Amino acid sequence: MTFHSMWAELLPVGRSSATGGYRRFAWTGADAECRAWFREQAEKRGLTYEVDRNGNQWAWLGDPAAGNAVVTGSHLDSVPDGGAFDGPLGVVSAFAALDELRARTAEFTRPVGIVNFGDEEGARFGLACVGSRLTAGLLTAEQARRLTDADGTTLPQAMAAAGYDPDAIGPDPERLARIGAFVELHVEQGRALDLTGDPVGVASAIWPHGRWRFDFRGEANHAGTTRLTDRRDPMLPYAETVLAARREAERAGAVATFGKVSVAPNGVNAVPRLVRGWLDSRAPEQDTLDTVVTGIEKAARAHADAHGVALEVVRESFTPVVEFDHALRDRLARILGKDTGLKVPVLGTGAGHDAGILAGRVPTAMLFVRNPTGVSHSPAEHATEDDCVAGVLALADVLEGLACR
Template sequence: MCYLKKPTINGARLQRKIEELGQFGKNEKGGLDRTTFTSAELAAREWLQTQCVSLGLDVKCDPAANIWAFRNGRQPLPAISFGSHMDTVPNGGMYDGALGVLIALEVMERLNEERIETRHPFALVSFTAEEPNPFGLSTFGSRAVAGKLTKQDLEGVTDDNELLLTEALRQAGGDPDRFEDTHALAPSLSAYLEVHIEQGKRLVTSSIPVGIVSGITGIYRERVTVTGDANHAGTTVMVERKDALAAAAEVVVAVEQAAAEMQAEEVVATVGTLDVRPNAANIIPGQVEMVVEIRGKTSAEIDAVRHALNSQIAERARRRGVSIKQETFLSQRPVPMDKLLIDTLAEQADSLGYKTLTLGSMAGHDAAHLAAVTRSGMLFVPSIGGKSHCPEEASALCDIEAAANVLFHALLKLDQNLDQKGTDTR
């Protein structure tokens, strides 16, 4: 559904840039293979930097290979930053991450065209390796800025072709020897704003063009190992079996039930991987390893699902005579977005006549890590059909324009209201 409102952003130009960037890494299936540090991703980096230089921006690459493009302000204040990421999942779409970077580029161009001078420096940023990648380090660039990654975390890390992460980083313009200097950028930021596709159906189902993100989901992951007794599938009678896969199947259902019984829209749980051993047709499975993931907008919701699941797992282990081991390997707390940024985005959307929906993000984003070091906020653009991480990923241009216009005016309002320390001066 399209909405005709006060024009600010040049939508036609923005659409052309979306299509132009969408050629980098395009495969025969129509999707994008622009994984971090591939030739396609490196070419996209070069393209972006050329675009930024053409606008007169001061382009820098930090030690984590994040691309920063600065537009000067009148005063020596911390920069107001905005952007996202350009890397994709395998066979991904043109909008995830890239849209936020391209909207940031369009904002810079419109500021130039309108000859708008700002108090704060404005900074476009494209973060390195937001998506899962062959090096096993997602949200890489934003975690580096937040001080959550160290030089030691890079040592010895390789991809499937034995390429060292440190070498790939150098090829992209980073500097692993000075990696921890990336965190030194944090005090120079007064705020970070990110426009992103929703990757779900809530906005498009509600026919609302702009989503204002209240917070970013917490993510809990544990490795569950079910150990039974591998034995001959033909000669072991049913009452004597300790089938690890049958027990694991019950755990999978228990995961689904534990989340569903919460009856909360923003609580989900998933088993996305199963490793069955010995994985032979004529052998009763002796061991199964799976990964359980729970997401929720509050820690209490995640803990409630975990508690219910733990009880179910213990009961199934006793009944089936198997052992079940649980090992936590990720516990990322929910991250609220900054109230001033939420309010500013809502006010500007209202002034432009756009309906908004305040909602939590059920996916992780760079903004979650930036929230540890500066004010952080997000806008969502409706995803057609709720599709993402696939070639069919798309958003309507009118909805893209709506979010871009809100961002543009919110940035100018924040430029007026934030002081030297990023404090609201209203």
């Protein structure tokens, strides 16, 4: 089966006819279809298929218990109305790269694994990379069991409804011990490769990043009868904080976005009692990120005080800077440049990935495929067919260099 036929099979799953975007949320029907597709691809190739204690899917060529395996893959879930490439490109390319190596009659000296990590985007339960965090021990079972979606469904309830055992979740050091190297291919979430004219690049590091929840609590009241001077309207300091986030990020050379907001009671003719907004902020260095978030919170408190509104700020997740394994990163660059003699671009990214979660436990690296628009987390996300094939061939070259004679 070719890359193109696999891609065509997966393309309609979880796609909204209204927006053209994807809604492949963890432990939903669309997620189940994606998981069924993964299992089918593994079985078609005669690979050993398994699901681990945290719901991550694995397909193995060779004996994984032998250790020192080379693993590749990504995720199949999406953000709300996300694009087709973020995550799935890495999984489809993994199967296609294995097909390419078999066509080359490559002789494998190490086990090779393909993985689909569950709930990478965090779209349903608000925390990114749940599957890989649990596996790496960066999220405890107790913390995971407290995660809930917007409807109040807990993660264990959602897993159980999907046919998985939530009582089994937790750290998986034995599985991590199997992995000698993990290489994740991903569409670039920016335009660096488009600007250099290269179809494929190697990742250097992931910027430090996190998510903070800002709760502005005021007083619910009638929108038509309450004088402006008598209002404690939490929407006002929230709006001013959104603008402050933009200013702080611009000043520091970072990024900061309030991309999600919840309002209660959420009535057109009611002054809100609560406005809850989620901040996502990222920067090249830790000190810069600290400065930006501190500046945003300072501005938020000043605006809240000015309007008689209470403010609570909670850091919901945080990932420090992730430097990918230098030796593995440099080896990838040498493998990809050996035939052409060209220098492969090495670039940083502000996006989080499962590879970043695993980087503290196993040698990890990433490949990026050019995104001509730079748009991501949107239906406009794109990579050309030629660049996708170039990515498959690059991943095959890397796997051959790491796992074959």
